[in-house]
Each structure stands twice: as structure tokens, then as C-alpha cells.
Amino acid sequence: MKRSIGMASLVAAGIGASAMWLSNKPNRIKAESLLREWKRKVFPTVFEKSEQLPIHKGGHPHPHDLEDNKMVDEGAMYSVKFYNEKIQ
Template identity: 45%
Template sequence: MQTGSMKSAVMLGVGAAALWMAMKPENKSKLTNMATQMKDKIMPSGKTDVTPVQKAGNPDPLDLEDNKMVSEGSMYGVNYYNENLQHQ
């Protein structure tokens, strides 16, 4: 059996089982909670309270390596335009 048809068969089975479980009113809340938990595990919302970059938006003027990196990076687009697009 091919993987595409196997995935379709599994999804059809999961859908049929969910429909069968949802027919009883006491199972609806269980099914809803289980679906929400599965969705959160598969597709996390990405909301975190921790900032990944410690000094974003607050550069230190005495950090020479950081300043050098920023000055080199800011010219990349200008150099690309000058070398590739302007000389056509």
C-alpha cells in the first residue's frame, strides 16, 4: 500500500472514531480536550515569555565586535544592488 493512501486510511479511521465517540454527550468534552491537546503537541502556538535575544534594540556603543558586525551587515543590500542590478 502506498504511503499516501495509508495516511488517508488512517485519517479516515481517526475521523470515524471521533464521530462515533461524539455521539454520546459525555464523550464530547473528552474528545474536545483530547483534540486540543493533540493540536498543541503537533502545532505549538510559539508564544513564550522568554525573549530569545538579550540585547535587541539596546546596542552597547562600547561593544566593538557587535558594532563591526552591524556596520558590515548594513552594506550587504547596497553592495548586492551595486554589483548585480546596477551594472546590467
């Protein structure tokens, strides 16, 4: 019981000290930049994947690529059929 009270008081003291330190604007800016750097180091794939997406054809199929055109055509017909069934 005494150990948990001691831990609670240490946590409260830490929160109070950090609130006092963050009340100063330059310290807040330092803390923000530090957290951003840590986030980039811990989760590097989140930021890198958005730049390196493997999009080669991106919605514009080549006219002579029959399989790709067939897939695009079937996709469009599915949504039209679904819409027509829902309306009727």
C-alpha cells in the first residue's frame, strides 16, 4: 500500500514538473520537435510508404491490354447493376 502511494506521489510530481517546464513556449517547441523526430524514427514506414506507392497504371488502362480493360469494364458493370437492382 505504501509503495503505491509513493509511486502516485512521484507520478504527480513528474506531471507537475513537466507542466511547469512546458508552460514556457520555447520548451514546448523543443518538446514538439523531439516528439516528431521520435515518431519518424519509430514509425518510418508510415511516412515512406506514402511516397513509394507501387502505382504503375493508376486508372488509365492501355487500350491493347485486354485483360486489364476487361477487369475495368466488369467493375463498372457491377456497380451499375447493383445501383439498378437497388432502385428497382
